[in-house]
Structure formats: C-alpha cells, structure tokens
Amino acid sequence: MTATVTTTDPTRTAQTLATLAVELPGATAVFRRLKFDFCCGGQQTLAAACADKGLDAQAVLAELDALDRSVTPDAPHEPAALIDHLLTRYHEVHRQQLPELLRMARRVEAVHREHPQVPAGLAALLEGIEAEMLEHMAKEEQILFPLLRAGGHPGVVHPIAAMRHEHDAHGERLRALLALTADFTPPGDACTTWRALYAAGQQFVDDLMQHIHLENHLLFPRFEAGAGR
Numbered sequence: 001m002t003a004t005v006t007t008t009d010p011t012r013t014a015q016t017l018a019t020l021a022v023e024l025p026g027a028t029a030v031f032r033r034l035k036f037d038f039c040c041g042g043q044q045t046l047a048a049a050c051a052d053k054g055l056d057a058q059a060v061l062a063e064l065d066a067l068d069r070s071v072t073p074d075a076p077h078e079p080a081a082l083i084d085h086l087l088t089r090y091h092e093v094h095r096q097q098l099p100e101l102l103r104m105a106r107r108v109e110a111v112h113r114e115h116p117q118v119p120a121g122l123a124a125l126l127e128g129i130e131a132e133m134l135e136h137m138a139k140e141e142q143i144l145f146p147l148l149r150a151g152g153h154p155g156v157v158h159p160i161a162a163m164r165h166e167h168d169a170h171g172e173r174l175r176a177l178l179a180l181t182a183d184f185t186p187p188g189d190a191c192t193t194w195r196a197l198y199a200a201g202q203q204f205v206d207d208l209m210q211h212i213h214l215e216n217h218l219l220f221p222r223f224e225a226g227a228g229r
Helices: 017-023 027-034 046-053 057-065 079-111 122-149 154-180 192-224
Strands: none
Touching: 017 027, 017 046, 017 192, 027 057, 027 079, 027 192, 046 057, 079 122, 079 192, 122 154, 154 192
C-alpha cells in the first residue's frame, strides 16, 4: 500500500497510538497485527505509524472506526430479529473481545508482577470466563435459539431456565473481575497496555451486562409466558 500521511481528517490520524489503544477497545489487536508499538512507542501518531509502515492511514482509520461500539442500535422487539441482533452485536463481539483481553492480561501480569497493584490472577479468571462463555453461547446458538425461531414449545422453559442460571454465574464472574481490578481503575503509573486492558475490560463488562439484560428481560419472557407460540 502507498503511504498516506495527508488525509481528509488530519485530526483523527493525529491521535497517538496510546490514546487510541486506551479509548477504543479492540484497537490493540489491530495495532498488534500491523506491528505498531502502542506501548513503549505509544506517543507516535497514527499518521506517522502508518507512514513508517507504508500503510494507507485512511484505510487503517476505517478499520478502527468499525470497532467503535459506543452507539448500539436499539434492540428489535420481534424475536427472530432480536436473536439476530444478539448474535451479531454480542456473540460475535465477545468472541473478539476475550482473546485480546487474555493476551493483554497475561502481558500485564508478567511485565508488572512486582507492582503492588498488579491484578494477579486476572488471566486465569478471564480464561474461565472465556471457556464458560463459549460453551454458553454454543448452547444458545445450537439448541435454544433454533427452538425460539421455530416459535418455541412448552418444554422450552427448561433450556431457558438453564440459560438464566448460567447468566447468574456470569454475573458472579463479572463481580470478581471488578473486585480484582478495582472497578477497572488503573494505577497512576500504569503503562499503555495496562490502561488499554482495563478500558477493554470495562467495555466487555458493559456489553455482557446489556447482552444478559436483553435475553433475561426481553427475549426469554415472551416464550416463558407462552407468547409467540
């Protein structure tokens, strides 16, 4: 690709890699793939980093813009459309979030193991969350959601009850995450990776809470009450 430093939006590409890494959860995975040093070299601007690698800054910026989930479309009310929304906005997103969270947690725990505020055990906790989440989402995708798309049946209350129980377990895991990270508050001397980890962790918690809310309070009650059959 041809390097492009003068862009149609110079203020955006003038942001530093460190700023983008912290303010845009998911950016670290893009930077790592492009071999941008967002930690020790985090004061480099996006435009300069792209120029150094011979990349089109606007193309990289477009990729970063696709990560911005600060505005989530309203969840549809019709069950089939709501299920589609849950799959694309939450299931797919969680599968992207957790591996990067794990990678950063392992790095922070290894590099800062002597720091008094290091979140020791965070990677292990995230590993457990990832395993549980992948299994839970697979059950919904392979068993529960197809039943709901077909209109449900009297016996569907049993898999719904099982999913509600697992949601409660996810809630316990989230409380453990918040306790271990002081509500994702990094210390004043935290490096960029540590701050990016906590920003992405908070985004994951917010997303998962909204995900569970939509299932528990919007989708499931319709079938538990016999609606839609």
